[in-house]
Amino acid sequence: xxxxxxxxxxxxxxxxxxxxxxxxxxxxxxxxxxxxxxxxxxxxxxxxxxxxxxxxxxxxxxxxxxxxxxxxxxxxxxxxxxxxxxxxxxxxxxxxxxxxxxxxxxxxxxxxxxxxxxxxxxxxxxxxxxxxxxxxxxxxxxxxxxxxxxxxxxxxxxxxxxxxxxxxxxxxxxxxxxxxxxxxxxxxxxxxxxxxxxxxxxxxxxxxxxxxxxxxxxxxxxxxxxxxxxxxxxxxxxxxxxxxxxxxxxxxxxxxxxxxxxxxxxxxxxxxxxxxxxxxxxxxxxxxxxxxxxxxxxxxxxxxxxxxxxxxxxxxxxxxxxxxxxxxxxxxxxxxxxxxxxxxxxxxxxxxxxxxxxxxxxxxxxxxxxxxxxxxxxxxxxxxxxxxxxxxxxxxxxxxxxxxxxxxxxxxxxxxxxxxxxxxxxxxxxxxx
Amino acid sequence: xxxxxxxxxxxxxxxxxxxxxxxxxxxxxxxxxxxxxxxxxxxxxxxxxxxxxxxxxxxxxxxxxxxxxxxxxxxxxxxxxxxxxxxxxxxxxxxxxxxxxxxxxxxxxxxxxxxxxxxxxxxxxxxxxxxxxxxxxxxxxxxxxxxxxxxxxxxxxxxxxxxxxxxxxxxxxxxxxxxxxxxxxxxxxxxxxxxxxxxxxxxxxxxxxxxxxxxxxxxxxxxxxxxxxxxxxxxxxxxxxxxxxxxxxxxxxxxxxxxxxxxxxxxxxxxxxxxxxxxxxxxxxxxxxxxxxxxxxxxxxxxxxxxxxxxxxxxxxxxxxxxxxxxxxxxxxxxxxxxxxxxxxxxxxxxxxxxxxxxxxxxxxxxxxxxxxxxxxxxxxxx
Numbered sequence: 001x002x003x004x005x006x007x008x009x010x011x012x013x014x015x016x017x018x019x020x021x022x023x024x025x026x027x028x029x030x031x032x033x034x035x036x037x038x039x040x041x042x043x044x045x046x047x048x049x050x051x052x053x054x055x056x057x058x059x060x061x062x063x064x065x066x067x068x069x070x071x072x073x074x075x076x077x078x079x080x081x082x083x084x085x086x087x088x089x090x091x092x093x094x095x096x097x098x099x100x101x102x103x104x105x106x107x108x109x110x111x112x113x114x115x116x117x118x119x120x121x122x123x124x125x126x127x128x129x130x131x132x133x134x135x136x137x138x139x140x141x142x143x144x145x146x147x148x149x150x151x152x153x154x155x156x157x158x159x160x161x162x163x164x165x166x167x168x169x170x171x172x173x174x175x176x177x178x179x180x181x182x183x184x185x186x187x188x189x190x191x192x193x194x195x196x197x198x199x200x201x202x203x204x205x206x207x208x209x210x211x212x213x214x215x216x217x218x219x220x221x222x223x224x225x226x227x228x229x230x231x232x233x234x235x236x237x238x239x240x241x242x243x244x245x246x247x248x249x250x251x252x253x254x255x256x257x258x259x260x261x262x263x264x265x266x267x268x269x270x271x272x273x274x275x276x277x278x279x280x281x282x283x284x285x286x287x288x289x290x291x292x293x294x295x296x297x298x299x300x301x302x303x304x305x306x307x308x309x310x311x312x313x314x315x316x317x318x319x320x321x322x323x324x325x326x327x328x329x330x331x332x333x334x335x336x337x338x339x340x341x342x343x344x345x346x347x348x349x350x351x352x353x354x355x356x357x358x359x360x361x362x363x364x365x366x367x368x369x370x371x372x373x374x375x376x377x378x379x380x381x382x383x384x385x386x387x388x389x390x391x392x393x394x395x396x397x398x399x400x401x402x403x404x405x406x407x408x409x410x411x412x413x414x415x416x417x418x419x420x421x422x423x424x425x426x427x428x429x430x431x432x433x
Numbered sequence: 434x435x436x437x438x439x440x441x442x443x444x445x446x447x448x449x450x451x452x453x454x455x456x457x458x459x460x461x462x463x464x465x466x467x468x469x470x471x472x473x474x475x476x477x478x479x480x481x482x483x484x485x486x487x488x489x490x491x492x493x494x495x496x497x498x499x500x501x502x503x504x505x506x507x508x509x510x511x512x513x514x515x516x517x518x519x520x521x522x523x524x525x526x527x528x529x530x531x532x533x534x535x536x537x538x539x540x541x542x543x544x545x546x547x548x549x550x551x552x553x554x555x556x557x558x559x560x561x562x563x564x565x566x567x568x569x570x571x572x573x574x575x576x577x578x579x580x581x582x583x584x585x586x587x588x589x590x591x592x593x594x595x596x597x598x599x600x601x602x603x604x605x606x607x608x609x610x611x612x613x614x615x616x617x618x619x620x621x622x623x624x625x626x627x628x629x630x631x632x633x634x635x636x637x638x639x640x641x642x643x644x645x646x647x648x649x650x651x652x653x654x655x656x657x658x659x660x661x662x663x664x665x666x667x668x669x670x671x672x673x674x675x676x677x678x679x680x681x682x683x684x685x686x687x688x689x690x691x692x693x694x695x696x697x698x699x700x701x702x703x704x705x706x707x708x709x710x711x712x713x714x715x716x717x718x719x720x721x722x723x724x725x726x727x728x729x730x731x732x733x734x735x736x737x738x739x740x741x742x743x744x745x746x747x748x749x750x751x752x753x754x755x756x757x758x759x760x761x762x763x764x765x766x767x768x769x770x771x772x773x774x775x776x777x778x779x780x781x782x783x784x785x786x787x788x789x790x791x792x793x794x795x796x797x798x799x800x801x802x803x804x805x806x807x808x809x810x811x812x813x814x815x816x
Contacts, residue, residue: 109554222642230569231566231589232644233642233643332642374548380509
């Protein structure tokens, strides 16, 4: 085959991918998931031959392997849901029993871990997605999350002495979330303003501000606001009434269905904002073609600052949730929710509605890794590889779609007679599904 | 083209299967011919932690049906110090008592509680070992939820009747290496890849995360240096975490450039950077937690000594107690110099070249601390 053939093939495949319907995209993602597991099985088997153990976990074709790939994937996905499947339920062998294990409820503690990770990742994923849609790569989500978390922990702690009981909960939780949003938003506005008015590359400024945020937080928590009773660097714990009450789940699971509800409401609100408001239209057009947007009357500088502020504010609420729901104080060593949020957003094609599903996949993988670690001898590094494979495989089609969308617009401009607006409208609508 | 592709897939598949079957690792009971040993060591290099956990887990079988759950600190296994030391303790126990164990390595603070619950809820573990003070808060809750479950925690105190707490006299051990560093920086001394410059009497300390625990290392070290001479300058720097090798390197390089001869680190994995910096500068370093001239043998030519913290003793003792049915829940055990919970051990390669007058002064101080004649501070702000 000649080079030209390959190029044509590649282009038509890319075009096909860009024009794929929502249903086709779900199919592609599912196929990618299955393929990643297939590759993962091979890696697990190979790793199982490279280590030594006394008893074989599984045997294929007369060769023993130290790790059983099916047990690992079983723990990874079903373990994250608290093992819902009845061991007698084997539809493949023609045995039908009740599909769910007796005593399983969706309210088990592992499910709580899955959903609480999902909740925080929805916030960070949404924040990144909104900035992305405005054409800004917000790598500073982690910093905005940290600032929001710390501000919430300190102000709620300070005000919790003024109120108490149910009134305290009703006042302090919204107050804490608002403080988180404000702090995260202000911190996100800094790189936005630097980009809008000083033309500073937001990738660099946001990365740098991540270090500023975590280091300043470390200093504050290690010195003036340190809990004197604790050897760790953490603030004094919030009183119980100042944390989000756990509904349905056990208090020790550190998960509240209310927080998930707020996250999902925010998903809907972000979708509405982007698709059905003039501000959302400004954001989208600036992201697709900034010059055209400005020509069309969009104040580019203002849009950049306000979308970064909004992005940071959502991240800040995520940080507030982390403090009010999971930890109950601020402690150094915040998990990398902000960086995971970038992947969640790409996985979701920067679509707010997709963020919910992408965050759930991340939550399942994160929580399932714990079960794999507990129930098998597989080293956690290998589990990390499997997680990475799944994310890579599922994200790549979307990633190529995002690149392809640009590419196809350009090639269309070459061939077809179309106004800029027409093309932009068409593809803009396509990627929103 | 199609034929090509088919051939390719066939060839890859065949090669893959042959490769997998040819691997000399895998289950030993399976009757693999060939050298299991070489396969074993090959596997050790690539995935050491998992391999070791398998060894600890399933080899034992026989004499005891005690089952131990190990929850490591966030640095994970393979850190060459704290967690590996804890693993040594459980391996020793599995050899001597035949206990079986299961290892987990949380990567984030928020995961501790989930791991503790996972272990506790099945009730299949006779003891759950929580390594590291960051687990204390989660354990305070978990131990209440599972009052029948025995726990132990290293480096912190949880006041529950089902938790045995183990802490260390890190300040006492650090005092000894501090005194050694203080004495050596005043002398002309060269060994291995390093040498001192006696005209500048400066030593350094690189900590991981600032706090009460690492503060004990710093306080003891500075007191030890002051014991050698009041005029020696001690530079102190904190990396901010226990993982960032590069940051550890930068902090130590700055100290060596400022004339420091010896830098002591209490920074977990980040301490590897201190050793790198010492080699680059041709100076000395002091290791922590384990005899790092052995665990980080690539740097043995600059490691004068290590302040060994016998986390393995704590883990081993707690398991021994459970085996003997004398679990000491609710108690706090402090392992200092006297209990041999901490010690200053000289480097494997260059430790023997340290002059006699230094080592004898250090061992005198050791006895004086045990006898109570020297009071070692635990808080650097009290110096």
